[in-house]
Amino acid sequence: MKDIQSTTDPGSDIKHVSVDDVDIEMAVDDEMVFVDNCWSSAIMRVENSVKHLMDKHKVKVVAVVKCLLLVLYLTYFTYCMYLKGLYLLGSAGVAVYIGLDVVRYNPQNIQSLLGLVVFVGFGFVFSTSPARVNWHPVFWGIVIQFVFAVLILRTPWGYALFDWSGHRVEEFLSYGNAGAEFVFGKNYRDHRIAFAVLPVMLFFNSFIFILYHIGVIQVIMKKLGSFLSFCLACGPVESVIASANIFIGLTEAPLLVRPYLKHVTASELHAIMTCGFASVSGAVMGTYIQFGVPANHLLSAAVMSAPAALAITKLMCPETMKSYFRDEVKMDLGLEKHRNVLSALSSGAVAAIKIASNTIANQIAFVSLAKFVNMTLEWFGDQAGVPGISFGLLCSYFFYPLSYSMGVASHDCGKMGEMLGIKIFGTPILGYAELASLRRNRFQLLDYVAKHNHTWHWQGGDVILEATNQTLLGGIMDERSEVIGTYALCGFSTVTAIGVTLGTLVPLAPERKPDVVRLIIRAFIAGNVASFLTGAIAGLLFNGQSFQ
Known part of the structure; x- marks a missing residue:
């Protein structure tokens, strides 16, 4: 160790010590020795x-942490229902x-964020x-959709839950084939829609009547309606x-609220029509599943359509009048009272006809x-020197920007774009049939590639x-385009549905006929926008991980 020198300032009793250098011998093991105890x-x-545990199960631990964060966000979401000043924080959480x-x-x-901005801006x-x-209602309707999409598309357990539910629905609907085979024979599927799909509609509609007879449907609708009314601050009729x-x-x-139709405001009437255009019934959903549409995504699309429809309808036709209904309304489907379950089963089958x-x-x-139309367009195209023109081709160009924005x-x-045009101007069944065909092609190609090592090519389309x-x-x-299409096509917002709605509400x-006629085209557009909004949110949160 080197010398340490000290000096003393004149007139001061303070001694200053200067250290030139200090040599410290370093031990080989510098770890402090702890006294071991229990x-x-x-x-x-x-x-x-x-x-x-962290090294072995890192992925699972991260998934659990994300789930806990989601639960905390849902708790926070409930708290936000009472405090409108927290919209900014809610938006920040989503961002x-x-x-x-x-x-x-x-x-x-x-890319799907563009659709959210476009659809909200359009409304x-x-x-x-x-x-x-x-x-x-606009903000929280979109947030509810976002939360549902996170659960279904971003969490393994949420996807597994809806996937399990989808398989159970498919299994349940398959029992309808027993009746079809008994009536039409083993080759009944050769008649694609008439005998292969429609028996499922009869079977499922009968089941809905049974659930209504024993009171299950009323309970579910009441709870869901209360939840939507609580979250979106909408009236009982709309929810x-x-x-x-x-x-x-x-x-x-509309039969549920038949006694209140003559007293509802224009905004509430618009909501009734928009919700009908933006959703599908259980019987029709069963038909889509029979075509090969993934049941899990179709189920989630049906659920997400409810807040989407309320959000868009309150954006395109906001409430400007005082509503007479802010308390609960008594639901009455207007169906005949059945003496027993068998009577309800029979009535449901007859009604499904x-x-x-x-x-x-x-x-x-x-x-x-x-x-x-296709033959006419093709003839005019040939005369003009532009072969190959068809209704589907025109729709593919017309709805191209809409598809891209989703x-x-x-x-x-x-x-x-072609499928959207078929759905809007024709029927969703044909749109879903085309989507299911493309989905089967993808699975067939994946199976082929696994066996033959990529020996395939495109030829035209x-x-x-x-x-x-x-x-x-x-x-x-x-696959991502297929999922977006499943959500975007989910709805009954077709041109033919306009006539069906008029024929239902006016009698x-x-x-209220003048109001119905005045608002029905706007509601038809709003129903489509709600479906497109759901497709955009699905596209935003789709990740294509292994659990999908």
């Missing part, structure tokens, strides 16, 4: 166990989640009274209609008219499997 040993074992999870792992999903610009828009349309069609749902006959008539009429891949926007000399007509779509409330 307490420190127990803590050490816990610490090592935690480290081992942070998008930034940390969506942008980080799926940056291509940001505001074309609102009946933009200055009177109450943003509470009951929104929840009812998840199970029953746009012709049956009307749905089935309308479906058959619409399919025959639209397919025939579409064939005529997040559909650019190479799939043409196919999606079709996929050619070279090793087996097969042609996949229509080609394929990305129930003749004195």
Whole structure:
């Protein structure tokens, strides 16, 4: 050790010490020695166990943490219902989640944000009274959709729950095939819609009647209606209609509030029609599933359509009058009182005949008219030197920007635009049939590639499997585009549905005919926008992980 010198200032008793350098011998092991005892040993074992657990189950632990954060956000969401000043914090929470999870792992999903902005902006610009828009139901309607989409598309347990539910629904609907086979024979599926799909509609509609007879439907609609009324601050008439349309069609749902139709405001009347256009009944949903549409996404789309419809209807036709109904309304479907379950079963089957006959008539009429239109357009195109023009081709170009704004891949926007045109101007069944065909093609191609090592190519709009000399007509779509299409096509907002709605509401409330006629086109557009909004949110949160 070197010398340490000290000096003393004149006139001062303070001694200053200066250190030139100090040599310190470093030990080989600098770790402090702790006295081992029971307490420190127990803590050490816990610490090592935690480290081992984190190293072994890191992915699962992260998933659990995300789920806990989601639960905390849901709790926070409930608290926000009472404090309107927290809208900014709610928006910040959604933005942070998008930034940390969506942008980080799926940056291509940001394309769907364009759709959210476009659809909300469209509803505001074309609102009946933009200055009177109450943003509470609009904001929280979109947030509820976002939360549902996170549960279904971003959490393994949420996806597994809806996937399990979807398989159970498919299994349940398959029992309807027993009756069809008994009546029509084993080859009944050769008649694609008439005998293969419509028996499912009869079977499922009978089941709905049974649930209504024993009171299950009323309880579910009441609870869902109360939840929507609580979250969106909407009236009981609107919330009951929104929840009812998840199970029953746009012709049956208005019967629930038939005594109140002559007293509802214009905004509430618009909401009744919009909810009908934006949703599908249980029987029709069963038909889509029979075509091969994924049941789990179809179920979630049916649930998400309720808050979406309420959000868009309150944006495009805000409340400007005082509503007479702010308390509970008594629901009455107007069905005959059944003496027992068998009577309800029989009535449900008979009532479904009307749905089935309308479906058959619409399919025959639209397919025939579409064939005529396509041949006419093709003839005019040939005369003008532009071959290949068809109704589907025109729709693919017309709805291309709409498809792109929802997040559909650019190479799939043409196919999606064609399906949207078929759904809006024709029937959703044909749109879903085309989507199911493209989905089967993708699965067939994946199976083929696993066996034959990518020996395939595109030829026009079709996929050619070279090793087996097969042609996949229509080609394929990305899985993300398929999911967006499942949500965007979910709804009964077709041109033919306008006539159905008029034929339902006008006889129930003749004195409201001028209002119904004035608002029905706006409600038709709002129903489509609600479906497109749901598709955009699905596109924003789709991640295509292994659990999907």
